[in-house]
Amino acid sequence: MKNFLDSFMSVLREDDAETPAPSMAGRAHATENAHETVEIPSRGHSTALAPALRRIFSERDPTQCGSMHLLGLESLQVRLGSRWATVAERVHQLTEKLLEQKLGPSDAWFRHGPETYVVVFSHLGPDQARLICAKLLEELQKLLLGDADTDSIIVHTAVQEVGSEMLFAPAKLKDMLDAAVAQQRHGLAGGKAGQVEPAAAAGAHPSxxxxxxxxxxxxxxxxxxxxxxxxxxxxxxxxxxxxxxxxxxxxxxxxxxxxxxxxxxxxxxxxxxxxxxxxxxxxxxxxxxxxxxxxxxxxxxxxxxxxxxxxxxxxxxxxxxxxxxxxxxxxxxxxxxxxxxxxxxxxxxxxxxxxxxxxxxxxxxxxxxxxxxxxxxxxxxxxxxxxxxxxxxxxxxxxxxxxxxxxxxxxxxxxxxxxxxxxxxxxxxxxxxxxxxxxxxxxxxxxxxxxxxx
CATH class of the missing domain: 3.20.20.450 (EAL domain)
Structure with a gap:
């Protein structure tokens, strides 16, 4: 994790050359193959990104992991169809409002490209943070469409550094929920180390x-x-x-x-x-x-x-x-x-x-x-x-x-x-x-x- 954070900090210190957002096709391919690399931008939608992330990583407890995720709105865009062009601004406003509500005081997010958000958790590990992101997208679908398609909700999680780039692995909300049900069904009560605390699984932050x-x-x-x-x-x-x-x-x-x-x-x-x-x-x-x-x-x-x-x-x-x-x-x-x-x-x-x-x-x-x-x-x-x-x-x-x-x-x-x-x-x-x-x-x-x- 230290290498991951060091590489991410080096990205923040790069020159001002912008990296284009990953294309729709690139992200779809990453869903099929978890070992495909996806580039993270050196600059995001917010000019305050770099100081915010430096603050997060400088203040974090080294015994806690932290994680970074990509949230894409492509599933919403597909389901909204031709209506997307007229409601896209409202969708982004609602997304950013939910991010403000769900994230903790030491976490950060920024918008990258027309349909993507980068979310950084300073303390939560990948599993808990991934679930928070997925549930946020689920809530967004319910608010805008009245229901949620858990199979279409995908969160990409940074899992490894490859040179100066990051490797992102996709996970569907449906798979996360199925795994949670299976874990409960098999009663993994004997191994506390493998359990996720209920509050963490629900995406709890300090109130x-x-x-x-x-x-x-x-x-x-x-x-x-x-x-x-x-x-x-x-x-x-x-x-x-x-x-x-x-x-x-x-x-x-x-x-x-x-x-x-x-x-x-x-x-x-x-x-x-x-x-x-x-x-x-x-x-x-x-x-x-x-x-x-x-x-x-x-x-x-x-x-x-x-x-x-x-x-x-x-x-x-x-x-x-x-x-x-x-x-x-x-x-x-x-x-x-x-x-x-x-x-x-x-x-x-x-x-x-x-x-x-x-x-x-x-x-x-x-x-x-x-x-x-x-x-x-x-x-x-x-x-x-x-x-x-x-x-x-x-x-x-x-x-x-x-x-x-x-x-x-x-x-x-x-x-x-x-x-x-x-x-x-x-x-x-x-x-x-x-x-x-x-x-x-x-x-x-x-x-x-x-x-x-x-």
Whole structure:
């Protein structure tokens, strides 16, 4: 392993000459023959790659192995067919979000070429790390396609150095799962050295709460374009992460998909935001507060009752200043199911908005549920030029159903102008105002003042 790491470090120190990404045919051939070499690039998609990897290998415990893997999105590209060209950017955004969630604080990844990611684990050995990568691709297929083909999910693992290149061996998720079942069936309890710890087999890392900063609640203003005021403050939680971007929302949890952790996050935000709002109200501050409530929090009766018990503690005079944005709503949710959740929240606030997918077809269900606002959460890096046809189509459909639209984040004047063209009612983002510790009083702000350079 030392030779492997030394050779990898030498690759990082090479000149700036770029190595082209392995071709589709080359990777397919490597699947058939594990002894075919695959070149690793000397530079990746991220310019911060080399320092990150040097840090990983300099800090690693020499008694632990570490491993490197290639994740290819070819199986997704094949199954998506002609749709790949239009959704590729969204697929990469989702992949990178999952990588941020699944990897530990001392691991690293970078994008190489149009469909490949290189993932480096500082501590986990090949078997455990390979399984994490494969399960990530499985989750990606389920999210995008509704099911997963374990036979098509292949992870390539660096197993040997050949000169200045690396030898990568492929492994299918189906084979990994079959081997795990066979191992369990034959009961290898006698040889602990050959066993994989359950936590490691599941791809466990130190929990986020054990190494990241404490949970904090921040507030961001939203601009009401009809009334020309900054009147709503959106509450969201975050955790600082050393050497990485902060985690926001449900990514602050140890398991972002765990329904009970989701409920606890919703309630933690609600408790803190209510305490702040009540103190400000007593000091004659007036503003509207928008709190997140996840679909999973309301989906089960026991969790719903726990949330309602907290909502019932909101003083009657504050409820007129409360709004709720229902997040995590699955595409295609029945209107009756959504109406049930909206009805649960309605007695405790002024209005309810539902976060939807711009490419989905859920606006009729939102309108039928009694919600008044359809909210769009744009992916990072969205540009007004690319978003324009989708947003105008979405706005026309919302107008027919008499729904208002909320858009977040709005980071530049071009996006604000597009929102004006689409008659968006509420805008939030960097252009409107940043995250603050405490909401502010309602502020009248015209469009000219909003877009004026500071």
């Amino acid at each position: 986020l709460s054990s190494w990241a900063g404490p949970l904090e609640v921040k507030f961001r203003p939203a601009w009401d374009s009809r009334q020309q005021v900054l009147s709503i403050f959106i509450a969201r939680c975050c955790r600082a992460r050393r050497g990485r971007m902060p985690a926001w929302g449900y990514e602050c949890q140890d398991d972002p998909a765990d329904p009970n952790q989701i409920m606890q996050t919703d309630m933690a935000i609600m408790r803190h935001a209510l305490d702040v709002a009540l103190e400000l109200y007593d000091n004659r501050f007036r503003f509207f507060l928008s709190l997140p409530v996840n679909f999973e929090t309301l989906a089960a009766l026991t969790r719903r009752r726990e949330l309602v018990a907290l909502l019932q503690t909101i003083p009657a005079h504050m409820r007129a200043f409360m709004t709720y944005h229902l997040t995590g709503v699955p595409t295609g949710v029945p209107a009756g199911r959504l109406a049930e959740m909206v009805s649960t929240l309605r007695p405790f606030g002024r209005t309810i908005m539902v976060v939807v997918d711009i490419h989905g077809n859920d606006l009729p269900a939102v309108a039928a549920s009694g919600a008044k606002i359809a909210s769009l959460m744009l992916p990072p890096g969205s540009s007004a030029e690319r978003l324009r046809p989708d947003l105008l189509r979405f706005a026309a459909a919302a107008a027919k159903l008499r729904l208002h639209i909320s858009v977040e984040p709005v980071e530049d004047v071009a996006m604000e102008k597009l929102c004006e063209e689409a008659s968006v009612s509420f805008l939030a983002g960097g252009l409107i105002g940043g995250w603050v510790d405490v909401p502010e009083n309602v502020l009248r702000l015209s469009r000219d003042e909003l877009v004026k350079p500071h």
